[in-house]
Amino acid sequence: ETGVTQTPRHLVMGMTNKKSLKCEQHLGHNAMYWYKQSAKKPLELMFVYNFKEQTENNSVPSRFSPECPNSSHLFLHLHTLQPEDSALYLCASSQDWQGNQPQHFGDGTRLSIL
Amino acid sequence: AQSVTQLGSHVSVSEGALVLLRCNYSSSVPPYLFWYVQYPNQGLQLLLKYTSAATLVKGINGFEAEFKKSETSFHLTKPSAHMSDAAEYFCAVSDNTGNQFYFGTGTSLTVIP
Numbered sequence: 001e002t003g004v005t006q007t008p009r010h011l012v013m014g015m016t017n018k019k020s021l022k023c024e025q026h027l028g029h030n031a032m033y034w035y036k037q038s039a040k041k042p043l044e045l046m047f048v049y050n051f052k053e054q055t056e057n058n059s060v061p062s063r064f065s066p067e068c069p070n071s072s073h074l075f076l077h078l079h080t081l082q083p084e085d086s087a088l089y090l091c092a093s094s095q096d097w098q099g100n101q102p103q104h105f106g107d108g109t110r111l112s113i114l
Numbered sequence: 115a116q117s118v119t120q121l122g123s124h125v126s127v128s129e130g131a132l133v134l135l136r137c138n139y140s141s142s143v144p145p146y147l148f149w150y151v152q153y154p155n156q157g158l159q160l161l162l163k164y165t166s167a168a169t170l171v172k173g174i175n176g177f178e179a180e181f182k183k184s185e186t187s188f189h190l191t192k193p194s195a196h197m198s199d200a201a202e203y204f205c206a207v208s209d210n211t212g213n214q215f216y217f218g219t220g221t222s223l224t225v226i227p
Contacts, residue, residue, distance in 0.1 A: 004157070042118075043158075043204070043217040056214065090157055099208035100146045100165040103215060105157030 003027045006091050006106035013081065014114050021076040021109045023091030029104070031097040032074040034066060037088040037108070049074060050097040078111075086113045116141045116207050120218035128226045133177075133192040135221045137205035140186065145207045147188040148215070149179055152202040161203075164188060175199070200225045 004025045013019050025032065034046040048056035049068040063085075065077040074091055088110050092103040121136040139145055146165050150158040162173025169181040175198075179190045188205060205218045 006157075040123075040219065042219050043215075045214055048214070092158075099210050099215075100163075102148060102160045102163050103158075105150075105159070107155065107157045 003104050004091055004093055004106035006089075006109050008109060009107065010110045010112075012112045012114060013078070015081055015083075017081075018077070018079045020078065021089055021091075021111075023074040023076075023106055025072055025074075025091075025093040025104070027093060027095075027104060029093035029095050030071050031094045031101075032068060032071070033092040033094075033103060034074065034076050035090040035092065037090055043090070047076075048097065055097065081111075081113045083113050086111055116145070116209065116216045118205050118207050118216055118218040120203075120205050120221050122221055123219065124222045124224070126224040126226055127195045129197055130194050133190070133195045133199065133223065135190040135203050135205075135223065137179075137188045137190065137218060138186055139188060139205070139207045141207055141209055143209045145209050147179075147181060148206040148208075149173065149177070149188075149190050150204045150206065150217075151175075152204065152220075154201075158204060161190070195223075195225045197225050197227065199223060 007022045031050045036044045046060045047066040067075040088108045090108045091106045094101040094103045117140045119138045148163045149161040162171045164181045172178045177192045202220045206215045208215045
């Protein structure tokens with residue numbers, strides 16, 4: 001098993017659809033993150049969970065809704081997305097939320113909004 | 115506030131030549147610094163990290179980086195480029211005031227045979 005697994009790898013959806021991205025980590029980490037990666041832009045941190053509690057929400061639109069049922073699983077629920085939401089969505093985890101802990105990334109979900 | 119600047123969005127080197135990818139940071143407190151590599155259709159993989167120990171940090175795949183406080187830099191180097199080094203490289207900074215990483219915009223490395 002790889003450290004951080006994301007499913008699906010690719011997702012195409014219409015603007016009125018509802019879908020969910022899933023992330024699972026097998027590293028025993030306590031912190032999990034969602035990032036958005038768009039071309040020519042720095043990675044954008046969307047949400048942070050530490051011990052299942054959301055600690056950061058970087059002004060993300062409400063059409064993105066995270067869920068962290070336990071320290072190993074993280075979901076990103078999508079609803080009524082816009083074309084500009086097309087991007088690579090990366091999940092990451094770290095031992096805890098201290099700044100000196102490196103983050104381990106999944107391979108991402110490539111999301112395309114029609 | 116923290117930020118990272120990566121000079122040069124594209125760098126090309128010949129196989130066997132020195133690789134130098136530049137990263138400058140801005141931080142009001144002692145920083146933690148990281149280099150990540152991203153291959154096509156994959157996530158980011160940690161190359162190396164600086165967390166206030168030795169200023170010269172060695173990472174995987176023959177890469178190393180030197181923390182220079184006076185220059186607020188953390189440039190990534192490799193003595194001899196290999197074809198497999200072609201990828202996107204990201205510098206990131208964080209500190210103990212929060213749990214956020216700030217990433218640069220990335221540098222795409224091309225290795226010419």
